[in-house]
Amino acid sequence: MKFLKNITKLSGCQAAILTNQSAFGYNGKYHFQTYSEIFNLKTIFLPEHGLFAELQDQVSGDELQYLFGDKQIINLYGKEESSLVPPRESLQNLDVVIIDIKDVGSRYYTFLTTAYYILEEISKIKKETGKAPIFLVIDSPNPIGTKVEGTPLVDTYQSFVGVKTVLHRHGLTPGGLLTYYNDTFHLNVDVVVVPIGVYHQKKNSTFEWVPPSPNIPTQNTCIVYPGMCLLEGTNLSEGRGTTKPFETFGAPYLLGSAKLELEKRLSNHQKDSFQLRNLRFLPTFHKYVGTICEGYQLMVLKPKQFHSLYFVLFFLKQLRELFPDQFAFLKGVYEFRSDRPAIELLVGDPYLLDYLYGNHTESDLETYLKENETRWSKAIKPYLY
Numbered sequence: 001m002k003f004l005k006n007i008t009k010l011s012g013c014q015a016a017i018l019t020n021q022s023a024f025g026y027n028g029k030y031h032f033q034t035y036s037e038i039f040n041l042k043t044i045f046l047p048e049h050g051l052f053a054e055l056q057d058q059v060s061g062d063e064l065q066y067l068f069g070d071k072q073i074i075n076l077y078g079k080e081e082s083s084l085v086p087p088r089e090s091l092q093n094l095d096v097v098i099i100d101i102k103d104v105g106s107r108y109y110t111f112l113t114t115a116y117y118i119l120e121e122i123s124k125i126k127k128e129t130g131k132a133p134i135f136l137v138i139d140s141p142n143p144i145g146t147k148v149e150g151t152p153l154v155d156t157y158q159s160f161v162g163v164k165t166v167l168h169r170h171g172l173t174p175g176g177l178l179t180y181y182n183d184t185f186h187l188n189v190d191v192v193v194v195p196i197g198v199y200h201q202k203k204n205s206t207f208e209w210v211p212p213s214p215n216i217p218t219q220n221t222c223i224v225y226p227g228m229c230l231l232e233g234t235n236l237s238e239g240r241g242t243t244k245p246f247e248t249f250g251a252p253y254l255l256g257s258a259k260l261e262l263e264k265r266l267s268n269h270q271k272d273s274f275q276l277r278n279l280r281f282l283p284t285f286h287k288y289v290g291t292i293c294e295g296y297q298l299m300v301l302k303p304k305q306f307h308s309l310y311f312v313l314f315f316l317k318q319l320r321e322l323f324p325d326q327f328a329f330l331k332g333v334y335e336f337r338s339d340r341p342a343i344e345l346l347v348g349d350p351y352l353l354d355y356l357y358g359n360h361t362e363s364d365l366e367t368y369l370k371e372n373e374t375r376w377s378k379a380i381k382p383y384l385y
Contacts, residue, residue, distance in 0.1 A: 007038055013095035016043035018115055021052045022102035022212035026199045031100050041071065043090055047101060048077040048110045049213045056214055058335065076114050081336040084160060085117050091125060091133065100138040102212045103174050104222040107153065107166045108229045108346060112174055116163055116181050123187035135191045139175035139385055140200050143222045146171040146384060149309045151372040153348035160335040162348050167376050168309050169226035176383035195385060215245035223300050227308030233343030234316065235328045237293050241283030248281055250295015252288060253326035265318050273306040275299045310369060317356055
């Protein structure tokens, strides 16, 4: 491949990499193995879930160990918030930092936030010393394409599950989003994006899908995730502990006449673009472990028309009205932040939060979403690879 021939010019350069099992395929190898044959690859940065997606969400990777000879393994998802940022010494004396990890197209997904924190640290080094490593992004397809959903995350809601200004479903590849960060936040890092095609076909084959994390088992999961991730901020099960997380969802209290009314309201929402299959499920871990939940499988019929975020916002608003004594937003620490409930960090926009509490009509919300999505689509045109 032309790219591999070109980077052999950098043979022997000091390098580090942020990666996990999603970077797999070239010659049947994990990509970090290929880079080890070209660069002097001394450091592997681990994202949330570990190198092989061994760990569940919000589980520290401090105890993970791997037998990779003299390679240094640095976990960037530990028990303390400080672990999210790479140690300064781990980035010094490097020629290149490689980012080769798949994203799922939603701003909540933490891998590219980790990459952004690395980018920020490299920017600080460059400003202080005048030199810094090249930030080399091996691009990969966005599994849900360029369609966008949502509104920009407001600064005050910024956290590990959301970088400011980004929409819920951003429509960019890893290279596009990281270049957007570099330009928008004036980081002035030397970012080099290797186009899609080095290791990937432009259209992913579902037969070649490698789960980037434990609860993204298929590409279909990525389609519903921009909305369904909001359930993490509620006392509904988002399907963790089942074989179809984020597609399966519910709670023990979804019963009776209120549930029938809920289904009636949902039947007229985004009509014909999705179908709900009634079911019961028993989570094997996480929320309601060992307790039967009443719920649904969300089956998307028309992915180009279906708006996952709008569906979930509408669904949660109906739950607040129909199950006022049972439904609740969770409180407490979420992704290292204790000052705001999880639902606020995930929604990330006061207007959308007001909608959940009944302060805006459906028409108002649709207009607001459309305006913000149009604005974002124009802003990201230079970053569509």
